[in-house]
Amino acid sequence: MTKAIRGSLDDNDLLIQNAYIGGVWTQGKGAPIAVDDPFTLETFAEIPDLGASDTARAIEAAASAFPAWAARTAHERGAVLRRWLELLLRHKEDLARLIVRENGKTFGEALGEVDYSAGFMELYCEEAGRTLGELIPSPTPGRRLMVEREPIGVCAAITPWNFPLAMLARKVAPALAAGCTVVAKPSELTPLTALAYAKLGEEAGVPGGVFNIVTGFAAPIGETLCSSSVVRKLSFTGSTPVGAMLAAACAPTIKRLGLELGGNAPLLVFNDADLDKALDAAIVAKFRNGGQSCIAANRIYVQDNIRDRFIAAFAERVSGMVAGDGFDSASTIGPLINSAAVAKVAVHRDEALGGGARIMAQGSGQGERVFAPALLADVAQDALLTREETFGPLAAIIGFSTVEEGLTLANATPFGLATYLCSEDPSLIARVSRGLEAGMVGINTGLISTAVAPFGGVKMSGLGREGSAHGLAEYQNLKYICQGGL
Ligand code: ADP
Numbered sequence: 001m002t003k004a005i006r007g008s009l010d011d012n013d014l015l016i017q018n019a020y021i022g023g024v025w026t027q028g029k030g031a032p033i034a035v036d037d038p039f040t041l042e043t044f045a046e047i048p049d050l051g052a053s054d055t056a057r058a059i060e061a062a063a064s065a066f067p068a069w070a071a072r073t074a075h076e077r078g079a080v081l082r083r084w085l086e087l088l089l090r091h092k093e094d095l096a097r098l099i100v101r102e103n104g105k106t107f108g109e110a111l112g113e114v115d116y117s118a119g120f121m122e123l124y125c126e127e128a129g130r131t132l133g134e135l136i137p138s139p140t141p142g143r144r145l146m147v148e149r150e151p152i153g154v155c156a157a158i159t160p161w162n163f164p165l166a167m168l169a170r171k172v173a174p175a176l177a178a179g180c181t182v183v184a185k186p187s188e189l190t191p192l193t194a195l196a197y198a199k200l201g202e203e204a205g206v207p208g209g210v211f212n213i214v215t216g217f218a219a220p221i222g223e224t225l226c227s228s229s230v231v232r233k234l235s236f237t238g239s240t241p242v243g244a245m246l247a248a249a250c251a252p253t254i255k256r257l258g259l260e261l262g263g264n265a266p267l268l269v270f271n272d273a274d275l276d277k278a279l280d281a282a283i284v285a286k287f288r289n290g291g292q293s294c295i296a297a298n299r300i301y302v303q304d305n306i307r308d309r310f311i312a313a314f315a316e317r318v319s320g321m322v323a324g325d326g327f328d329s330a331s332t333i334g335p336l337i338n339s340a341a342v343a344k345v346a347v348h349r350d351e352a353l354g355g356g357a358r359i360m361a362q363g364s365g366q367g368e369r370v371f372a373p374a375l376l377a378d379v380a381q382d383a384l385l386t387r388e389e390t391f392g393p394l395a396a397i398i399g400f401s402t403v404e405e406g407l408t409l410a411n412a413t414p415f416g417l418a419t420y421l422c423s424e425d426p427s428l429i430a431r432v433s434r435g436l437e438a439g440m441v442g443i444n445t446g447l448i449s450t451a452v453a454p455f456g457g458v459k460m461s462g463l464g465r466e467g468s469a470h471g472l473a474e475y476q477n478l479k480y481i482c483q484g485g486l
Pocket of ligand 1: 218223
């Protein structure tokens with residue numbers, strides 16, 4: 001079934017075209033689903049289309065594996081994660097090649113994604129053994145009040161295509177460290193990196209059933225995971241409408257929810273900003289992963305006195321950008337994930353131009369799913385691209401005059417994931433970072449993601465946090481134990 005692939009792997013066993021249930025590599029019964037290369041458009045692999053009954057089997061496998069996994073010491077679980085981390089790093093280039101092949105991003109960015117993912121594995125193999133309980137001084141004599149942390153149980157993880165390895169590792173590593181077992185559903189567009197990750201987990205000694213991957217179309221798998229009373233938590237990364245629908249489907253069984261949803265991030269450049277720092281922040285916050293990130297700077301607000309200089313310098317940088325094959329070292333960014341993504345960016349651009357925006361610069365790009373990076377200025381605050389996430393390499397500059405106005409514009413969205421601000425004034429920085437309605441604030445930087453900090457949003461951007469010690473707590477229940485008669 002496997003065809004020779006561009007960027008071929010050192011270890012061909014990592015190109016897996018089976019799902020993984022109860023420690024067994026599983027084929028589907030129906031027609032397989034094609035996995036396409038977003039740059040060449042070639043189908044280079046196929047995965048099983050598993051439905052409700054195989055998903056139910058995966059849930060059973062995770063439930064059977066749970067007691068023994070939870071009963072292991074945290075240090076034993078941490079040691080398995082440590083071996084898994086070592087394998088991840090040993091196969092870093094192959095994992096990056098799979099990411100480029102199915103997602104399209106550049107090889108350099110894919111290597112960065114493997115490192116980012118390794119950060120979660122490293123953090124949680126250490127955090128596993130740092131799960132502390134509490135002893136509360138009792139207000140009445142003769143009693144001991146204790147709090148223990150217990151693993152939640154079987155968890156479902158539904159992950160998107162934009163970071164196929166990192167979005168999975170940041171759910172699976174804390175879940176397994178806490179003693180939970182997992183049924184994961186990767187995006188049908190990018191399932192292969194997840195399967196390679198599972199293979200390395202198997203090699204590292206993750207027992208069968210502790211980590212399962214079901215592949216296939218989303219609806220029947222999602223429905224089965226959400227309606228199951230055995231599944232005690234759903235962790236989802238994706239769009240707000242799908243997240244809201246899944247949350248509703250989880251309501252009858254009262255599941256714990258982790259939702260990492262849409263962002264529509266603002267980036268504010270104030271008059272006193274250091275131009276070079278602000279430019280670097282805006283470029284990376286906007287164009288990382290070709291703009292296909294939930295923390296991408298979708299709305300770049302620039303104050304009056306610095307705007308002309310900022311636009312001129314930004315335009316120069318954008319003109320030099322190249323969109324193309326992720327395996328070509330000349331490419332700054334890769335293709336977009338599918339033709340619908342390309343069409344959406346074009347609609348956002350055309351609608352903004354119709355509303356008075358001007359194109360200030362355009363990079364180069366070739367390929368059917370390639371969108372040449374572009375910079376728009378004078379974008380209206382009510383343009384489609386300020387209201388919706390563009391998820392592509394189109395930077396939008398909007399003007400503002402006063403600090404108050406900038407803050408109001410930045411907060412004028414139902415979302416609240418990442419925000420960015422560029423300034424050298426400490427009191428302005430303090431005031432604005434407090435005033436931004438968001439889960440995260442980047443100051444003079446566009447690169448805020450790290451495994452050791454809590455990632456997550458407010459408002460319609462989601463619930464819960466991933467990464468850091470807070471991310472481990474999301475997979476634990478507190479149990480209060482009151483001992484009397486002492
Ligand atoms: P994006 O716009 O980033 O593709 P989606 O929310 O559509 O975001 O997808 C994120 C993840 O959610 C993917 O794994 C996708 O397959 C899954 N998904 C989409 N629709 C559903 C659904 N109805 N039930 C369960 N999962 C879904």
